[in-house]
Amino acid sequence: MKEAQKQSPDCAAWLDEHGDYLFKFAVFRLRDQTAAEDVLQETFLAALKAYENFQGRGSERTWLVGILKHKITDHFRRVTREAPIGEDVDEASEHTELFRDSGQWTGHWDPNHAPTDWHATPFELVERDDFWRVFNDCLSPLPQRTASVFTLREVDGLKSEEICEMLNISTNNLWVMLHRARLHLRNCIEVNWFKRTER
Amino acid sequence: MALKVYDKLKHSVRYFLLRRLPACQQTVEMISQSMERKLTLRESVNLKLHLWVCAWCQWYLEHLHIIRDAARAKAADAPDLTSGPALSAEARERIKKRLTGQN
Numbered sequence: 001m002k003e004a005q006k007q008s009p010d011c012a013a014w015l016d017e018h019g020d021y022l023f024k025f026a027v028f029r030l031r032d033q034t035a036a037e038d039v040l041q042e043t044f045l046a047a048l049k050a051y052e053n054f055q056g057r058g059s060e061r062t063w064l065v066g067i068l069k070h071k072i073t074d075h076f077r078r079v080t081r082e083a084p085i086g087e088d089v090d091e092a093s094e095h096t097e098l099f100r101d102s103g104q105w106t107g108h109w110d111p112n113h114a115p116t117d118w119h120a121t122p123f124e125l126v127e128r129d130d131f132w133r134v135f136n137d138c139l140s141p142l143p144q145r146t147a148s149v150f151t152l153r154e155v156d157g158l159k160s161e162e163i164c165e166m167l168n169i170s171t172n173n174l175w176v177m178l179h180r181a182r183l184h185l186r187n188c189i190e191v192n193w194f195k196r197t198e199r
Numbered sequence: 200m201a202l203k204v205y206d207k208l209k210h211s212v213r214y215f216l217l218r219r220l221p222a223c224q225q226t227v228e229m230i231s232q233s234m235e236r237k238l239t240l241r242e243s244v245n246l247k248l249h250l251w252v253c254a255w256c257q258w259y260l261e262h263l264h265i266i267r268d269a270a271r272a273k274a275a276d277a278p279d280l281t282s283g284p285a286l287s288a289e290a291r292e293r294i295k296k297r298l299t300g301q302n
Contacts, residue, residue, distance in 0.1 A: 012297035015291055023286040028274065037290045044298055099224045107222030113256035122268035132273065154267050157275045160235050180230040186262050 014044065019063055029072055029151050031136050043068045069156075073166060074178055076152065080145040080167050087143040089176045095183050111186065116197050118194050131193055138188035142181055149174060150181035219254040220249045223256055230260050234267070 022043065026036035046067050047054075054063050080109050098113040100106055103194065109115075139147050152158045158166075164174050221229070226249045229242060238246065250257050 012295055018212055019286045019291055032286060040238040040299055043295045044294060049299060072235045107224040109255045109298050114255040115262060117258060117261060120273055126272045139288060155270045157271055175232060175235055179228050182231050182263050183227060
């Protein structure tokens with residue numbers, strides 16, 4: 001009985017059943033379709049190898065998502081390993097234009113760039129595809145490592161220490177990158193989504 | 200009359216605090232840090248006072264949390280809700296071939 005189950009899984013069926021789900025999962029985090037396809041292929045290959053160990057323990061999809069997460073992490077590690085950190089933490093990417101640079105209110109918000117009321121809840125935003133398009137477009141211009149760090153922290157909810165260890169960066173650099181990413185993303189989303197859409 | 204005095208007083212307190220506390224540029228950095236670690240007492244008092252008198256930074260804080268909560272909620276059930284790009288037919292075939300060892 002058990003023997004019959006141990007045969008290799010039906011790969012075609014795997015792809016049809018979980019391919020789109022896993023692909024979207026990866027694209028949301030990597031924001032790059034080619035990279036997502038690569039990661040997906042690596043996931044299925046690894047799954048094929050490890051299939052015997054899995055053998056019906058829990059849901060197939062949960063198991064595959066677990067492998068995919070590892071592969072995505074590997075990808076982040078790979079792309080950030082080569083990139084020099086300078087770009088992520090140097091002063092050029094500080095967004096000083098959002099704040100006044102002279103007068104008695106130096107360092108306070110420039111009224112043209114100051115945050116406004118969004119009148120939105122996270123719950124509503126989750127279902128707005130156009131919001132997520134803007135979200136992705138806004139993350140794209142960030143340095144690779146900064147965007148990866150932001151995704152790991154704010155999307156996947158990893159702890160600071162885990163991210164530092166994974167990408168081999170200092171806590172201080174992590175905080176600088178997260179701050180830059182948030183400052184940029186919040187502003188970009190406000191300009192491109194909240195101020196543009198008639199809702 | 201009393202209202203006028205109150206308004207004037209409020210304005211003065213606000214002005215006083217904004218001039219003496221760390222400016223918005225430092226405050227938004229502190230807001231980001233507050234999402235990563237426990238602030239020291241001094242940092243935390245400065246941040247609270249600044250937020251008390253600065254609606255812009257209040258919104259900033261609110262927005263960062265909206266973005267975080269939305270992103271995590273989206274991540275939890277993203278693929279089922281998204282109408283984003285699906286896996287292309289070519290990529291699907293290519294991966295299938297790799298998996299079945301025909302290539």
